[in-house]
Amino acid sequence: MKTLTDKCCSKCWDSELQRCPVFTECQPQRPLPHCHTDEACIRQREEVMNRLRYGAGTLIRVGMGTCSQQAGASSVLGAIFIELQRRNLSHVSLSITGCLGNCFQEVVVSISHPKYPTVVYAQVSEDKVPYLISEHIEKKRIARELVLAQLEEPGKKPLGHVPAFKNLDFFRKQIRRVSERCGHMDPESLDDFLLHGGFLGLSKAIREVKPPDMLKLLKESKLKGRGGSGEDVADKWAHVAAADGEEKYVICNAHEGDPASFKDRRLLESDPLGVIEAMTLAGYTVGAGKGVIFLNPEYELAKKRLELAITKARAFNYLGKEILGSNFSFDIEIRLSPGDYLSGEETSLVTFLEGKAGVRRVPPPLTSHGLWNLPTLIHNVETFLNIPLLVVKGVDWFREQGTGNSPGTRCWTLSGCLQRRGTVEVPIGVSIQDLLDMGGGAPPGKKIKAVHVGGYVGGYLPEGLFQTPSDDASMKKSGISSGIGSLVALEETTCMVHKTWQDALFTAKEECGQCTPGREGSYQISRFLEKICQGRGVRSDLQKLKEIASHMREASMCTYGRLSPGLIASSLEYFHAEYEEHLQKHCPAGVCFK
Amino acid sequence: MDLISILIDNREIQIPRGITVLEAAESLDIKIPALCVSPGWGTSGFCRSCVVEVEGEDYLPIACSLPVQEGMIIKTNSPRVLESRRLTVELLLARHTMDCAICYRNGKCSLQDLANTYGIKESRFFTREKPLEIDDKSPAIVHNPNRCILCGLCVQACCDIQTVSVIDFAHRGFDRMVEPAFGQSLDEVECVACGQCIQICPVESFYEKSEIDKVREALRDPHKEVVAFLSPSVPISIGEEFGTEPGKSLSGEVIKALKMAGFKKVFDTALGADLVIMEEAYELLTRWNSGKNLPLITSCSPEWVKFIEHFYPELLPHLCSTKSPQQIMGTLAKTYFAESTEIDLKNLFTVSITPCTAEKFERTRPELNIQGFPGVDACLTIKEVARLIRMTVGDSFPDVGTEEFDQPFEVSSGAGVIFGATGGVMEGVLRTLYELKVGKKLKSVVFENIREEVRTSYSGGLREVEVQMGNGTLQVAVVHGLGNARRILEALRSGKSRYHFIEVKGCPNGCAQGGGQPIPATLEVIQARKRGLYLEDEKREIRKAHENPRIKELYEKFFKKPASPTARKFLHTEFTPREHYL
Ligand code: SF4
Ligand code: SF4
Ligand code: SF4
Numbered sequence A: 001m002k003t004l005t006d007k008c009c010s011k012c013w014d015s016e017l018q019r020c021p022v023f024t025e026c027q028p029q030r031p032l033p034h035c036h037t038d039e040a041c042i043r044q045r046e047e048v049m050n051r052l053r054y055g056a057g058t059l060i061r062v063g064m065g066t067c068s069q070q071a072g073a074s075s076v077l078g079a080i081f082i083e084l085q086r087r088n089l090s091h092v093s094l095s096i097t098g099c100l101g102n103c104f105q106e107v108v109v110s111i112s113h114p115k116y117p118t119v120v121y122a123q124v125s126e127d128k129v130p131y132l133i134s135e136h137i138e139k140k141r142i143a144r145e146l147v148l149a150q151l152e153e154p155g156k157k158p159l160g161h162v163p164a165f166k167n168l169d170f171f172r173k174q175i176r177r178v179s180e181r182c183g184h185m186d187p188e189s190l191d192d193f194l195l196h197g198g199f200l201g202l203s204k205a206i207r208e209v210k211p212p213d214m215l216k217l218l219k220e221s222k223l224k225g226r227g228g229s230g231e232d233v234a235d236k237w238a239h240v241a242a243a244d245g246e247e248k249y250v251i252c253n254a255h256e257g258d259p260a261s262f263k264d265r266r267l268l269e270s271d272p273l274g275v276i277e278a279m280t281l282a283g284y285t286v287g288a289g290k291g292v293i294f295l296n297p298e299y300e301l302a303k304k305r306l307e308l309a310i311t312k313a314r315a316f317n318y319l320g321k322e323i324l325g326s327n328f329s330f331d332i333e334i335r336l337s338p339g340d341y342l343s344g345e346e347t348s349l350v351t352f353l354e355g356k357a358g359v360r361r362v363p364p365p366l367t368s369h370g371l372w373n374l375p376t377l378i379h380n381v382e383t384f385l386n387i388p389l390l391v392v393k394g395v396d397w398f399r400e401q402g403t404g405n406s407p408g409t410r411c412w413t414l415s416g417c418l419q420r421r422g423t424v425e426v427p428i429g430v431s432i433q434d435l436l437d438m439g440g441g442a443p444p445g446k447k448i449k450a451v452h453v454g455g456y457v458g459g460y461l462p463e464g465l466f467q468t469p470s471d472d473a474s475m476k477k478s479g480i481s482s483g484i485g486s487l488v489a490l491e492e493t494t495c496m497v498h499k500t501w502q503d504a505l506f507t508a509k510e511e512c513g514q515c516t517p518g519r520e521g522s523y524q525i526s527r528f529l530e531k532i533c534q535g536r537g538v539r540s541d542l543q544k545l546k547e548i549a550s551h552m553r554e555a556s557m558c559t560y561g562r563l564s565p566g567l568i569a570s571s572l573e574y575f576h577a578e579y580e581e582h583l584q585k586h587c588p589a590g591v592c593f594k
Numbered sequence B: 001m002d003l004i005s006i007l008i009d010n011r012e013i014q015i016p017r018g019i020t021v022l023e024a025a026e027s028l029d030i031k032i033p034a035l036c037v038s039p040g041w042g043t044s045g046f047c048r049s050c051v052v053e054v055e056g057e058d059y060l061p062i063a064c065s066l067p068v069q070e071g072m073i074i075k076t077n078s079p080r081v082l083e084s085r086r087l088t089v090e091l092l093l094a095r096h097t098m099d100c101a102i103c104y105r106n107g108k109c110s111l112q113d114l115a116n117t118y119g120i121k122e123s124r125f126f127t128r129e130k131p132l133e134i135d136d137k138s139p140a141i142v143h144n145p146n147r148c149i150l151c152g153l154c155v156q157a158c159c160d161i162q163t164v165s166v167i168d169f170a171h172r173g174f175d176r177m178v179e180p181a182f183g184q185s186l187d188e189v190e191c192v193a194c195g196q197c198i199q200i201c202p203v204e205s206f207y208e209k210s211e212i213d214k215v216r217e218a219l220r221d222p223h224k225e226v227v228a229f230l231s232p233s234v235p236i237s238i239g240e241e242f243g244t245e246p247g248k249s250l251s252g253e254v255i256k257a258l259k260m261a262g263f264k265k266v267f268d269t270a271l272g273a274d275l276v277i278m279e280e281a282y283e284l285l286t287r288w289n290s291g292k293n294l295p296l297i298t299s300c301s302p303e304w305v306k307f308i309e310h311f312y313p314e315l316l317p318h319l320c321s322t323k324s325p326q327q328i329m330g331t332l333a334k335t336y337f338a339e340s341t342e343i344d345l346k347n348l349f350t351v352s353i354t355p356c357t358a359e360k361f362e363r364t365r366p367e368l369n370i371q372g373f374p375g376v377d378a379c380l381t382i383k384e385v386a387r388l389i390r391m392t393v394g395d396s397f398p399d400v401g402t403e404e405f406d407q408p409f410e411v412s413s414g415a416g417v418i419f420g421a422t423g424g425v426m427e428g429v430l431r432t433l434y435e436l437k438v439g440k441k442l443k444s445v446v447f448e449n450i451r452e453e454v455r456t457s458y459s460g461g462l463r464e465v466e467v468q469m470g471n472g473t474l475q476v477a478v479v480h481g482l483g484n485a486r487r488i489l490e491a492l493r494s495g496k497s498r499y500h501f502i503e504v505k506g507c508p509n510g511c512a513q514g515g516g517q518p519i520p521a522t523l524e525v526i527q528a529r530k531r532g533l534y535l536e537d538e539k540r541e542i543r544k545a546h547e548n549p550r551i552k553e554l555y556e557k558f559f560k561k562p563a564s565p566t567a568r569k570f571l572h573t574e575f576t577p578r579e580h581y582l
């Protein structure tokens, strides 16, 4: 047995021709007691698992995501490799992992050993590698300069003087569910995925949960879409499941067009097989045979890992014909999005996939008349990843977190004027202030005056409203949408009028421009803001801005057009004083009129 | 039928499932403005002028594409709805050129109408920072993007209906516009100049390249003898521009008005059509007898010729090589007429007056030149000639009095008259072919099964008929609209065509919906225009081309007989395969 998926002995009857129904469950526990109980098999499997966890004795993992690569993770990886060779440390193996979310601390390196808890090092640079190896591996002591935390692992005694990972400020309030595997396993290894509970949801569903029961489960869970519109997932699935069509599609919207958001990228890079599993589960439930991952073309690393994941999933019949011995067949292809901000809008997305360059269509709904006019289910990455968890852990567990109306967790990308930037996963409904605290507040000497929530479909909130819960319903009450879950802390030196102008200009240029309110409305908004920022504004301009914003909300064609005026509306409402000053040709932040 | 009940503006109605709120409202005579709907062509849903309030929705859905649902409660004119529409129109107007004074659509423009209805007096918003370039390089079609309201109908017309697909939306956000690929000019792409984009546009963003100035210059020039050829469709539709009933012919009036404007002669293009029929009937008979190069396909629609040259050059041998009626007129004028009246060709200026925009392109074809001069020097659409006439005689044109066509091209047969109707060429050719082939007089000249109603849906447009001729059966097809023509060509290309003769009109509904016809043209108007042509046919004593005494005379004196070397030299042309850019 070299890998978990290898047969342990001839008693294992699973084969490509006939699948053992509990193949997935068997992997980390091989052999299952009801099958056979040979000691030799258990030993073999233990060996494989130890290799996965500790390599040849000690395992060093380097976090490799797009942000860590930008911080030099590849050079660190190379340096470690050379260092190990140079010192002849053949008992130490080297591997990669995904991203823990603490982008501000890249490059992250963790070292695992069978006896001691895994130690996580942060901000490791190439030149610190010899120090790290010499301290931790050779001298067997914590490399103090770099240490971040230790993981809690059952049966291992915690090390003294090393903080526990879960107590770190950035992680303390996080509830890691969809991101649980991120940064803890090798995203390119099927074995590691199986070791971390991968495909258990799919396997369970196929064996025990009939599609109608899946729908019931979803309904009870009250899971909401994590893409900004907060749609009811159960409803959407039920529609697709009920719609007629010779084929149905499941599309994972991995376009993530907002520059302030990269939480989906992190999930894709760190847990690509998880995404495959979730989409397949969706296909099983709604009766779809084809899956498409609509991927942002800039996400090259994610693409590579997804391709690998698809190949591996196919090799073990998690994708393809008659999955896991059932009569359900499903396969996934990756299609690159055109990369502009708006092509993630569902209808544009479908039209683009059909080859019609992002021209949006009008109803009927995509759930019955989507891609190629066939029933189509679309969610973003994060929404999908909740599904297998729900199947494995159940509704009660799922609803332990979040609000009554919107249970569960939500990923956020924190950026801007913060000490700690990165992506976090928190219970739905934590306050804006909680998120800011996770981000460590402003760096010394700076102050946060406002936040920009939800990117170009969101809005701005002033300090006085930082206690607002971040769930869709509460945000909506404050007049904005949480969008794709991005939070940018704005420093005191920000001119809100100027910032709103710049964001409005971006929206006006990037929107598809199909409908009159969206296109002409955002054009006019950007021109009026330009006028105000250049000191030519008059009071009636503010009235016109409000008028246009509310018109766009009511009459635009798509969600983007209806939500994007939240920018100008919230800006006008919460930062009115700044507008008044600008009308007097004075910019309190000193940004305009220079 | 599956009926459901809904409440519109507090009136309950029972209506079939599947129709839109807009259609439901229409059935109650409730008017909802709909800028981006063109009946029978569909909607893009872009303009948002048709918003309504639906109970339970917090945004305003659009009536044009919202299917009715049981129990729906709809308000079409609540203050909220009206306010939203007003803003939509105001926003559209902000970046619009507003040059109504020089716009053909002034007074019959959907946008202008809405601006008036919604009481928009001043613009409170920003105008365009700098105007977009007008594309006027094509000899036939001009596009002024500054007037475009981005409704998308022209894209539907060009891509979905005509399948020429040279225009599409480009750019995002407020830079969005309609243009040919990579911002080229219409002149640089396969635009066939059909003018369907003009016909469908709710404003005047597409329009014909005007040649009025050129004609007026010629009229002012004392050395020039300016002669006009009048298409039979022109007198039928021109009244629409002066408020007379659609379909009523004002033939004598047009001739009189043109004379008043300074034209020396006005000839009947239907006579040219008679010659086309003669040549075509002979060519068909020859091919039918030999069984070679079948089917024969008509070539009198210039946009159609350009279409096949671009997209199906390998099928060009199927085209009948006869020139189009207006080009035949040009040839007759610059040869036969010029010689007999001893006019120097450089002083003879010919103007074709037509419902067609593609003729403006056709007349620039070098192979149609006669001794270095174009057969047709200028080409005026009905809209243009109406303007010229209004300049000359004013609004009282319908009462201007009448005059007759000028010799020697003053007599035409009914067959030549119905040439512009869908199935008209076919019927005209059959009237002659029958007597040629069978050698007996036709009992009835009307081929009822070839005629058809005006289409409300554009999926139609193809009619197949078998015609018994003596002991032979002729398989014919009549098709209009280039999308439909493409289907026929695809079948032909894959060897699945069993026709002997195919009539193709590039415009849907034929010349009655030509690119140069007056606007607006509802389906009723188009129907009336077509009927007008058939009425003219009925009024004629001579209804077959070969019985036209002028035609006989022309063959006797000049062409000898159909397909003779002289006829081939003067009445026929050749086609050029053209590039098809991707
Ligand atoms: S298109 Fe209509 S609104 Fe525009 S200039 Fe012409 S008449 Fe005026
Ligand atoms: S004239 Fe015809 S081919 Fe040319 S752009 Fe208009 S619709 Fe298309
Ligand atoms: S050119 Fe006319 S038909 Fe085409 S999109 Fe613009 S307004 Fe509509």
Ligand code: FES
Residues within 6 Å of the ligand: B033, B034, B035, B036, B037, B043, B044, B045, B046, B047, B048, B049, B050, B051, B062, B063, B064, B065
């Ligand atoms: S008419 Fe309905 S959106 Fe234009």
